[in-house]
Amino acid sequence: CRxxxxxxxxxxxxxxxxxxxxxxxxxxxxxFLSPEFIPPRGRTDPLKxxxxxxxxxxxxxxxxxxxxxxxxxxAVTTADPYANNKSNRFVGICIQRGGKGLGATFVLRNVIExxxxxxCYELYSPRIQAIEVLKLEKRLDDNLMYLRDALxxxxxxxxxxxxxxxxxxxxxxxxxxxxxxxxxxxxKRWERPKYNIKGIKFELPESKMKEAQKWSQPWLEFDMLRExxxxxxxxxxxxxxxxxxxx
Amino acid sequence: xxxxxxAAISHGRxxxxxxxxxxxxxxxxxxxxxALVRHERIETPWARADEMRGYAERLIDYAKRGDTDExxxxxxxxxxxxxxxxxKLFKVLAPRFQPHPGSxxxxxxxxxxxxxxxxxxxxxxxxxxxxxPLIRPRRDSEKTLLNQLLKGYRExxxxxxxx
Numbered sequence: 300c301r302x303x304x305x306x307x308x309x310x311x312x313x314x315x316x317x318x319x320x321x322x323x324x325x326x327x328x329x330x331f332l333s334p335e336f337i338p339p340r341g342r343t344d345p346l347k348x349x350x351x352x353x354x355x356x357x358x359x360x361x362x363x364x365x366x367x368x369x370x371x372x373x374a375v376t377t378a379d380p381y382a383n384n385k386s387n388r389f390v391g392i393c394i395q396r397g398g399k400g401l402g403a404t405f406v407l408r409n410v411i412e413x414x415x416x417x418x419c420y421e422l423y424s425p426r427i428q429a430i431e432v433l434k435l436e437k438r439l440d441d442n443l444m445y446l447r448d449a450l451x452x453x454x455x456x457x458x459x460x461x462x463x464x465x466x467x468x469x470x471x472x473x474x475x476x477x478x479x480x481x482x483x484x485x486x487k488r489w490e491r492p493k494y495n496i497k498g499i500k501f502e503l504p505e506s507k508m509k510e511a512q513k514w515s516q517p518w519l520e521f522d523m524l525r526e527x528x529x530x531x532x533x534x535x536x537x538x539x540x541x542x543x544x545x546x
Numbered sequence: 547x548x549x550x551x552x553a554a555i556s557h558g559r560x561x562x563x564x565x566x567x568x569x570x571x572x573x574x575x576x577x578x579x580x581a582l583v584r585h586e587r588i589e590t591p592w593a594r595a596d597e598m599r600g601y602a603e604r605l606i607d608y609a610k611r612g613d614t615d616e617x618x619x620x621x622x623x624x625x626x627x628x629x630x631x632x633x634k635l636f637k638v639l640a641p642r643f644q645p646h647p648g649s650x651x652x653x654x655x656x657x658x659x660x661x662x663x664x665x666x667x668x669x670x671x672x673x674x675x676x677x678x679p680l681i682r683p684r685r686d687s688e689k690t691l692l693n694q695l696l697k698g699y700r701e702x703x704x705x706x707x708x709x
Contacts, residue, residue, distance in 0.1 A: 523608070
């Protein structure tokens with residue numbers, strides 16, 4: 300307590316009020332538009348994609364499809380007439396997201412009792428009862444099909460894995476894991492530049508790597524007509540989806 | 547469901563097969579784009595001009611981003627084989643087309659080539675070039691009957707509106 304010079308009792312000084320800086324509003328809002336909303340380049344009528352989008356928004360209002368990327372671990376419960384509780388739970392790492400519109404799929408991979416299992420689920424199928432994201436993260440590639448030729452430890456995930464909590468306003472962590480492979484032969488020649496894989500630790504001799512570079516096509520990155528600029532389309536679809544979900 | 551297509555069917559293929567393979571096709575189009583940027587009007591077979599048109603317009607879109615942009619500079623470096631044209635692209639053509647959002651080229655037909663192949667030819671030019679115009683839009687002369695009648699109608703309107 301404070302000893303005052305003039306003998307009066309010390310006046311109560313309240314502690315300084317804490318200043319709350321709302322970091323959520325300061326950081327730019329993270330937008331995530333699921334890749335199956337973006338229509339592919341082609342000559343199909345945009346009406347088809349518009350109708351599909353309406354149905355997708357309708358389904359999303361009833362059932363929550365969380366945000367996830369290739370490389371995140373998901374647990375999916377589907378309705379199964381032949382199972383005990385009429386439902387079936389599968390945990391796995393998402394290796395590929397394909398398809399556009401209502402037929403969008405994602406493939407989950409896991410190794411169960413030393414047997415690799417891959418299941419392809421449709422996002423908008425009415426049989427799916429719940430999708431939980433156990434671990435949300437990105438990897439260096441868009442397509443993790445090379446996990447089939449990698450050592451099984453990289454594809455095993457416990458079935459009763461606890462969900463890893465992630466904060467809402469932080470950026471998605473990118474797992475820069477370099478995967479070690481089984482000895483060759485592989486299902487595809489992953490060292491070739493056509494696949495553009497960054498997530499494998501190649502332990503092949505230098506001569507093999509140089510020979511694989513013979514199939515590189517350096518002119519492909521300069522071929523301007525192959526580029527598909529989706530920024531404006533994404534803006535429009537983002538607005539449309541948001542308005543649809545708010546109603 | 548995508549099944550593998552037989553090589554002889556080309557439904558939905560957008561790129562023509564010209565030159566020696568995909569590399570040769572890009573080299574050929576690169577030469578044509580360089581020539582277009584240099585001379586601003588060239589005469590080539592119609593198919594080559596058609597392929598080249600898309601690439602030329604996208605190159606100008608890249609040039610509009612400005613020459614500080616790393617990607618734009620790499621594209622211009624690849625597509626223009628004569629390096630003095632990079633300066634022309636960024637300093638002359640990009641400001642010229644800055645107000646326009648879209649088409650920067652004009653493609654017109656030409657009588658078939660005189661050589662043995664009688665190839666279908668086209669002339670492709672950048673709009674706003676300093677050369678004399680290719681087509682002069684001709685308007686009907688004033689002495690035609692319809693134009694005289696219209697002129698009389700306009701004069702009547704003026705006389706009715708004036709007092």
